[in-house]
Amino acid sequence: MKQALVKLLEKSIQAGIDKGFLPPVAPSHIEVELTKDPGHGDYASNVAMILASQVRKNPREIAKILSAEIEDRDGVLEKVEIAGPGFLNFFIREGGLARLLETVDRQGEQYGSSNLGQGRRVQIEFVSANPTGPLHIGHARGAVVGDVMANILEAVGYRVFREYYINDAGNQMNNLGKSLLLRYRELLGGTAEFPEGCYRGDYIRELASELLKRDGDRHLHEKPEELIPLFTDYAAGAILEGIKEDLLIFGCVFDLYFSERELYREDGVGKLLRELEEKDFVYREGEALWFRTTAFGDEKDRVVVRQNGDPTYFAADIAYHRNKFQRGFETVIDIWGADHHGYIPRMSAAVQALGYEKDALKVILVQLVNLLREGKPVAMSTRSGEFVTLREVVDEVGKDAARYNFLMRRSDSHLDFDLELAKKQSSENPVYYVQYAHARICSILRIAAERGHAVPAFAGADLSLLQLPEEIELVKGITRFPEVLEGAARTLEPHRLTFYLNDLAALFHSYYNKNKVISEDGALTGARLFLSRSVLTILKNALKILGVSAPEKM
RNA sequence: GGGCGAUUAGCUCAGUUGGAUAGAGCGCUGGUCUCCGGAACCAGAGGCCGUGGGUUCAAGUCCCACAUCGCCUACCA
Numbered sequence: 001m002k003q004a005l006v007k008l009l010e011k012s013i014q015a016g017i018d019k020g021f022l023p024p025v026a027p028s029h030i031e032v033e034l035t036k037d038p039g040h041g042d043y044a045s046n047v048a049m050i051l052a053s054q055v056r057k058n059p060r061e062i063a064k065i066l067s068a069e070i071e072d073r074d075g076v077l078e079k080v081e082i083a084g085p086g087f088l089n090f091f092i093r094e095g096g097l098a099r100l101l102e103t104v105d106r107q108g109e110q111y112g113s114s115n116l117g118q119g120r121r122v123q124i125e126f127v128s129a130n131p132t133g134p135l136h137i138g139h140a141r142g143a144v145v146g147d148v149m150a151n152i153l154e155a156v157g158y159r160v161f162r163e164y165y166i167n168d169a170g171n172q173m174n175n176l177g178k179s180l181l182l183r184y185r186e187l188l189g190g191t192a193e194f195p196e197g198c199y200r201g202d203y204i205r206e207l208a209s210e211l212l213k214r215d216g217d218r219h220l221h222e223k224p225e226e227l228i229p230l231f232t233d234y235a236a237g238a239i240l241e242g243i244k245e246d247l248l249i250f251g252c253v254f255d256l257y258f259s260e261r262e263l264y265r266e267d268g269v270g271k272l273l274r275e276l277e278e279k280d281f282v283y284r285e286g287e288a289l290w291f292r293t294t295a296f297g298d299e300k301d302r303v304v305v306r307q308n309g310d311p312t313y314f315a316a317d318i319a320y321h322r323n324k325f326q327r328g329f330e331t332v333i334d335i336w337g338a339d340h341h342g343y344i345p346r347m348s349a350a351v352q353a354l355g356y357e358k359d360a361l362k363v364i365l366v367q368l369v370n371l372l373r374e375g376k377p378v379a380m381s382t383r384s385g386e387f388v389t390l391r392e393v394v395d396e397v398g399k400d401a402a403r404y405n406f407l408m409r410r411s412d413s414h415l416d417f418d419l420e421l422a423k424k425q426s427s428e429n430p431v432y433y434v435q436y437a438h439a440r441i442c443s444i445l446r447i448a449a450e451r452g453h454a455v456p457a458f459a460g461a462d463l464s465l466l467q468l469p470e471e472i473e474l475v476k477g478i479t480r481f482p483e484v485l486e487g488a489a490r491t492l493e494p495h496r497l498t499f500y501l502n503d504l505a506a507l508f509h510s511y512y513n514k515n516k517v518i519s520e521d522g523a524l525t526g527a528r529l530f531l532s533r534s535v536l537t538i539l540k541n542a543l544k545i546l547g548v549s550a551p552e553k554m
Numbered sequence: 555g556g557g558c559g560a561u562u563a564g565c566u567c568a569g570u571u572g573g574a575u576a577g578a579g580c581g582c583u584g585g586u587c588u589c590c591g592g593a594a595c596c597a598g599a600g601g602c603c604g605u606g607g608g609u610u611c612a613a614g615u616c617c618c619a620c621a622u623c624g625c626c627u628a629c630c631a
Contacts, residue, residue, distance in 0.1 A: 037574075046573060052611065059611065084574045085611060130631070170631060197630090288629050299557070299627090306629040313631045341558060342626040365559095367625095408579095409567065412559080414624090416566070425593055428580065436593050444590050451590090480570095487570055499568065502578075513586085513595040554593070 001100055001479070004076065005032045005043055005090055012069035013047070021065045025054045032090075034476050038469060041081060041089035042097060042476070048086040059086025095464030097475045098527075104478060104534045105458045112481045112541050116489060117158030123324050124150050126335035127247065128165040131240040132176045133201055135390040138337070140250065141415065142366045143390070144406040144547070146335045147252045148494040149364065151545045156489045161329065162254045164247075165320060168236055169260040170313065175199065176239075177232030181224070183208035184231070188217050207238055246391050251399055251547040260316055263323070269311050272319040273304065281353050291318075296349035318350040325356055333492070338365040338412060364492050365412045372418040397422040400548045404431035407498045407546065430502060434539065435551055437505035440512065441536040442552040448518050448529055455533050456526040465527040470511040474531060477504045481538050485545075501542050508535050 009030050016022040032045045048063035055062055063082040070080060078091040104111045126146025129139050150160045179199040186192040187208055194200050211219075211234060219227055244257070263269060273289070276282045282289050282304060289305035291314075304315040324332050332351075336343070344363050351361045371378040371388055378388060393402055401422040408430060409415045421428055445455065466475065480500065488496040517528040543550040 031573095033570085033573095035574090036577095040574070044574085049573075049611065087574065167631065172631060286629085290629095303629045308629080310629085312629065317631095338559085339625060344558090413567080414560095429593085430579075432593050433579095436591085440591055440594080447590050483570080491571085493570095495568085496570075499578085506578085509594055510596085512590080513592095516590065518590050554591085 001076075001092070001097070002032050002034075002043065004074075005045070006030045008070050008072065009045060009047055009066065009088075011071065012066045013051075015069040015071075016065045019069075021069075022051075022055060022062070025051055027051055027054075034480065035089070038472075040083060040087070041091040042472075043090040043092070045088045045090075046086070048082075048088060052086070062086065063088050094467060097472060097479075098463035098466045098531075100475060100479050101463060101530065101534045102458050104537055105530075108537060109541060111537055112155060112485050114156045114482055114486060116156040116486050117153060120158055120331070121161065121329045122153055122158045122331045122333060123161045123163060123327070123329040124153070124333040124335070125163045125165055125324075127252070128167065129243065130167040130172055131236045131243060132172055132199055133239065134203055135243055135246050136387040137369055137371050137390060137393055137417065140390045140393060140402065141369050141406045141411070142335050142337065143247060143250060143252050144403050145364060145366050145411045145494055148403075148407060148497070148546055149333070149335070149492060151547065152485060152488050152494060152497065155545055156486055158489075161256070162252075163324075164254045164257045166240065166257055166259045166261075167313075168240075169264060169316065171197070173232050173236060174228060176235050177228040177230075179204050180207055180211070180231045180235045181219075181227055184211060184219065187212050188220060203239070203242075204235070207235055210238075246389075246394075249399070250390060250394055251403065258320070260320070263316055263319055268319040268323060269316050272322060273311070273315065276304070276353070279353075291350065291353075293346045293349035293353075296352045298345040298349045302346050314346065314350075317347065318354075321347065321351060321361070322354050325351075325354070325360070331360055331362065333362045333364065335364045335366060338367045341365055362492060367412055367414045369406075370414060370416045372416055372421075374420050375418065378419070393419070400435070401429065401431050403546060404434075404498065404548050407495050410493065410495050430498070431548065432554070433509075434501045434505045434543070435548070436554060437508050438536065438539045438543065438550045439552060439554045441508070441532050441539070444517050444532055445529065445536070448525070451518060453518060453522070453525050453529060455529045458530070461526050461530045462523050463527050463530065465524050466531055468511075468515065470507070470514065471528075471531060474504075474507050474511060474535060477507050478534050478538055481542070497542060497546060501539070501546075504535065504538060508532075 009032070013022065013025070013027070017024050027047055027050050030045065030047050031050075032043050035041055035044045048066060049059040051062050052059040060082055063086045067080045067082060067088060070077075076093055076096050078093045078096075081089040081091070083089050107113075124146060127135070127139055127143050129135055135143070146162070150162050154160045175197045176199060179194070182190075182192040182194065182198070183204050211231075219230070240257070247254070273282070276291065281295075282291050284290070287307040288303045290301045291304045293302050294300060302314055303312055304318070305311050321332065334347075347363075348358060348361055352358055396419060405417055405422050406415065423429075425432055448455075466472070481504075484496055484500045488494055515528075517525065517532055519525050540550045
């Protein structure tokens with residue numbers, strides 16, 4: 001419909017030019033939008049005002065010319081009005097909008113999908129928590145944002161690859177091994193003094209007793225130098241398995257867990273550094289090797305090889321990102337904690353230095369989650385190992401409520417997550433609001449079938465009977481779905497989907513409370529069932545993208 | 555000190571990239587069940603969009619300055 005109106009406008013502009021009413025002009029693009037106020041018609045365009053500065057005429061005058069030149073051959077328009085400073089308001093003929101439901105009926109589960117991405121390959125890296133401890137609540141938000149973003153991109157036609165970068169190299173890993181060894185010795189009667197940087201969470205203690213059960217005390221007699229790597233591998237392996245399991249339960253499935261160690265094993269970092277040296281992107285100063293990131297907009301150059309000869313985390317990360325592009329991804333999306341925002345210019349600089357477009361790397365920042373219980377903050381401290389794990393949250397409030405709640409804000413704004421609220425089965429909990437609408441429609445369809453009303457086929461439904469303002473609003477809401485998905489994909493803002501769903505559910509709840517879907521009037525019942533099932537299709541499709549279940553009964 | 559981000563209803567936040575009378579949830583006040591699901595709905599009160607300038611037909615949205623708050627500012631990862 002929107003496209004059709006844009007075409008009509010394009011033609012009318014051309015006609016205006018041909019007849020000499022307008023100088024030869026070409027607006028960059030013609031905007032047609034659904035109106036918020038029924039008094040403004042169904043669709044509106046601001047072209048006349050956009051053209052005003054070029055044409056050097058009063059916008060209302062231009063609008064007048066355009067509306068006179070509109071040739072509505074298919075007869076979809078009731079009328080076109082000029083309003084306000086120069087808006088063109090389109091009123092669609094009665095029943096014209098409802099015909100848009102045909103697409104929903106025809107596409108079913110595919111409705112909302114598009115080919116915006118044209119099959120282009122996108123890699124999306126998220127969570128990527130160090131395997132030094134279980135995932136906690138902070139990781140959960142990044143996991144949902146990444147997973148849903150990936151689903152959205154898939155829906156609009158991208159080929160998406162989901163990846164988790166395992167930070168399994170570096171000092172922290174040694175500290176992990178050391179921590180496990182200390183706990184292991186402690187179990188055998190030793191005393192544990194934890195140096196700086198060690199992990200003292202209970203999960204280490206559990207790993208130690210499992211190891212003791214498996215191997216007995218034989219490690220006690222081996223040399224510490226040989227022991228640490230062994231303990232490190234054991235701990236990292238076990239923790240990573242736990243992470244994968246937690247993510248699976250949370251509904252996040254990855255195509256690849258990419259190991260940093262693997263990167264070193266195949267000399268990815270070494271190759272990268274040699275290449276940077278050849279291209280003169282690095283220089284030596286004070287025994288360290290520096291990357292000229294300032295050449296690409298960073299505020300200072302960054303060290304890639306330390307004085308002691310070890311590459312920095314940044315060096316490995318550059319090598320990893322190059323690896324991504326070498327695998328043929330056109331766009332690479334990283335999801336980071338917002339506290340890493342200062343890292344963006346340097347990574348962007350590196351990507352550009354490697355010869356890729358600046359836009360090829362996109363970063364979504366995810367702000368902190370304030371975990372609350374009954375409005376009061378839950379104390380957490382990573383260092384002491386006291387934190388609420390992702391697993392605990394999912395066990396307590398459920399996957400659906402957790403996932404939905406994490407998408408109730410823009411990802412880059414702070415989010416309060418209240419455990420008690422997320423468990424409540426009430427209107428305070430938005431996930432139920434949407435799921436309830438879904439269950440309610442299922443129930444209506446069930447009862448209708450019992451009473452002998454089947455949902456008619458499109459050809460057999462008289463949708464022109466859908467004339468109530470609420471019905472028109474519902475139809476408009478339904479037709480917005482593909483645009484919402486595309487907008488979320490374009491801006492990388494998954495929260496748009498939850499806001500849209502709340503709106504649509506509200507429209508339906510309101511409609512339901514005011515009107516009977518099933519009545520004595522067979523034709524009207526058929527039309528309303530058709531409309532209701534269209535809403536159901538959207539709810540189902542959208543919830544699937546969110547990774548939230550769509551229950552038929554609650 | 556420098557950089558980034560924020561500031562919208564009592565609270566928590568949206569605001570579709572510059573459009574018409576700024577929205578939602580919670581909270582508050584008062585209503586709706588002879589009924590297809592009350593986990594729902596309806597009505598009402600509540601606003602100097604941090605402050606001051608600028609850009610234009612049009613600014614919550616773009617530019618500049620200031621104020622307040624948060625984050626970053628490692629040869630850690």
